[in-house]
Amino acid sequence: MISVRDLQVRYGGRLVADVPELDVGAGECVAIVGESGSGKSTTLLSLLGLTENADISGRVRVCGVDVLTASQKALREIRGARAALVMQSPQAALSPATRLGTLMRRALTLHGRQGNDVDAALEAVVLDREILRRYPHEVSGGQAQRFAIALAIALGAEVILADEPTSALDVTVQAEVVGVLRRLRAERDLALLLVSHDLALVSTIADRVLVMKDGAVVESGPAAEVLARPAHPYTRELLEALP
Ligand SMILES: Nc1ncnc2c1ncn2[C@@H]1O[C@H](COP(=O)(O)OP(=O)(O)OP(=O)(O)O)[C@@H](O)[C@H]1O
Numbered sequence: 001m002i003s004v005r006d007l008q009v010r011y012g013g014r015l016v017a018d019v020p021e022l023d024v025g026a027g028e029c030v031a032i033v034g035e036s037g038s039g040k041s042t043t044l045l046s047l048l049g050l051t052e053n054a055d056i057s058g059r060v061r062v063c064g065v066d067v068l069t070a071s072q073k074a075l076r077e078i079r080g081a082r083a084a085l086v087m088q089s090p091q092a093a094l095s096p097a098t099r100l101g102t103l104m105r106r107a108l109t110l111h112g113r114q115g116n117d118v119d120a121a122l123e124a125v126v127l128d129r130e131i132l133r134r135y136p137h138e139v140s141g142g143q144a145q146r147f148a149i150a151l152a153i154a155l156g157a158e159v160i161l162a163d164e165p166t167s168a169l170d171v172t173v174q175a176e177v178v179g180v181l182r183r184l185r186a187e188r189d190l191a192l193l194l195v196s197h198d199l200a201l202v203s204t205i206a207d208r209v210l211v212m213k214d215g216a217v218v219e220s221g222p223a224a225e226v227l228a229r230p231a232h233p234y235t236r237e238l239l240e241a242l243p
Pocket residue numbers: 011016034035036037038039040041042043052166
């Protein structure tokens with residue numbers, strides 16, 4: 001579902017993400033971990049052609065679409081519907097005066113999926129139907145993330161790209177969202193790409209991890225192996241920094 005080769009993203013000539021190889025198949029989960037500024041979000045955004053003013057080279061295929069050469073029309077067809085992005089604070093991306101139910105309905109209409117089952121999608125992320133009556137500011141960060149995942153499910157997403165909340169205060173919220181993703185992945189054969197600071201948390205769900213530092217992938221491999229025997233000093237530092 002996702003295949004990346006020799007991806008390089010530059011802002012103003014500065015290389016901020018250099019990813020030689022990244023593959024995520026249906027039913028697989030891969031995590032990118034690293035400190036703030038290591039290039040994780042840039043990598044994620046470039047997979048949907050969403051980096052602004054960046055120079056990008058390499059090959060990126062998502063849901064069969066060659067992202068770096070695709071037309072805007074082809075990109076719009078995969079974005080949101082087939083490949084959904086779940087952001088760190090989805091509330092910021094939601095229109096403040098629009099109830100979540102209206103937003104869900106509009107998104108389904110836009111992508112021609114009116115018949116899809118909203119109740120099943122909400123149930124899958126453990127949200128009560130009552131949330132549809134609320135405005136974005138009336139829900140917590142974790143609920144907003146789960147709503148974004150429900151939206152992806154209702155739209156029939158095959159790939160979910162999730163940028164995890166990173167503040168230390170959000171540990172329980174992160175664990176909750178990862179729990180939902182873990183179940184969905186098993187039930188719906190989703191391809192998941194997660195971005196997080198927390199190597200221990202992502203190791204509970206990821207098959208493979210990529211560790212990024214200053215834009216470069218310093219280590220990658222099966223999650224259990226990287227966690228148990230980190231080869232790079234930076235990975236060991238990340239593990240030691242955990243509470
Ligand atoms: N639009 C942009 N223009 C210029 N530089 C950018 C832009 N977006 C990101 N950068 C730079 O690219 C580098 C990588 O940022 P990125 O957001 O990908 O890191 P990150 O690992 O996801 O960090 P965080 O965990 O804080 O989100 C940073 O030095 C950042 O300042």
